Amino acid sequence: MTSFAAGDAAASLRSWLTARVAVYLDCPPGQIDPARSLAEYGLHSVLALALGADIEDRLCIGLEPTFIWDHPTIDDLVAHLSDAVAKQHQP
């Protein structure tokens, strides 16, 4: 499980998400702008849900199936995943 306690955890998650998106889009990670909508890159439907599954597995959390649509950029995902992880791992 990735911890968000450290300030660089968000950067680490952003880097990992960018790498996963690049795999699905079959392009170099350097071409992915974290502020741009994933749908604009062509990451839609099944691939977006597959990314959601990757996130659930890596962070050991459950997400609403519409999470990726509700948070359409990598930056947006990182910001909201911080909250989601904190909530779901509260004692």
Place this chain on the structure above:
Amino acid sequence: MTAIEEVATFVPAARTPIGDLTGPGGLGPTDVRVFQRYFGLREVARDPDGGLTHLLRAAADGLTGLRGREDRIRYLIHARTVESAQPYPVCAVEEVRDGLGLDGAMAFTVTQHACASGLLAVDLAGRLLAQDGDPAARALVLSGEKAFTADVRTIPETSAMGEASAAALVRLDGRTDRVLSYATRTEGRFHLGRRLPERLAEQFRAEYFDRLAGVVRAAVRRAGLRLADLAVILPHNVNRHSWIRLCQVLPFPVDRVLLTNVPLLGHCFCADPFLNYRTAVEAGQLRRGDRYLMASVGLGATFSAMVLQH
């Protein structure tokens, strides 16, 4: 007012797990993972030992209101997703007509609305019966198909097809399951269906929910109702996820969309709303007087909704 007098279904016992639908023209590993995890698709119904005629006949044989009244059937309509592809002169709908002894029935197929052709066939049956004006006459609408090639075993990024069938006995007027309204919209620019170029496929995905929500709202409005008046929506079984999203768009409570057959049967071509009708009745989810909505989408692309009263 068109009414559905009786619905019977045939669900074969065999099942194929979603994970077995991989390979050329089928699902990839990512599809299987997402279909199982988010789409609620687990397995699909299969009738490995039966052909199309058997599939349709098995549903029709379950109609108690047909026996002894075969001479009343004026129209036998097979609602199909895919154009019939049988070597001439083999014709399943004619074989069913002859096998059931429906000697006075005109037998034909409608496919123009793809998976939404089942609702089209009910509407058409009502129009034909109304034109004839004989209150004793009936039409028999059959739905269900064989998933016999890779192209029709799955819909990319969307669903997996199942083999189950339904038979609906339609009459000109009646007290059971009256059709209150029907709304349908065809977007012809998507006519290439599963072979849409990426630009159009993206448009189809972008418009899908608004278009489907549009016909649902139109059908409800034409019935003089509000969405909240619907006891249940009987959907096509493409996947659970798309209905969750549609319910957000409408809005409508997803627990009033009958999705229990999605993991058990898969998307059974035009038969889904009728299969789900039987499930709703048997589960006690439809009570006398309840208003409900059947909905379906056909690639090509047609969006359809029909409101009925039980």
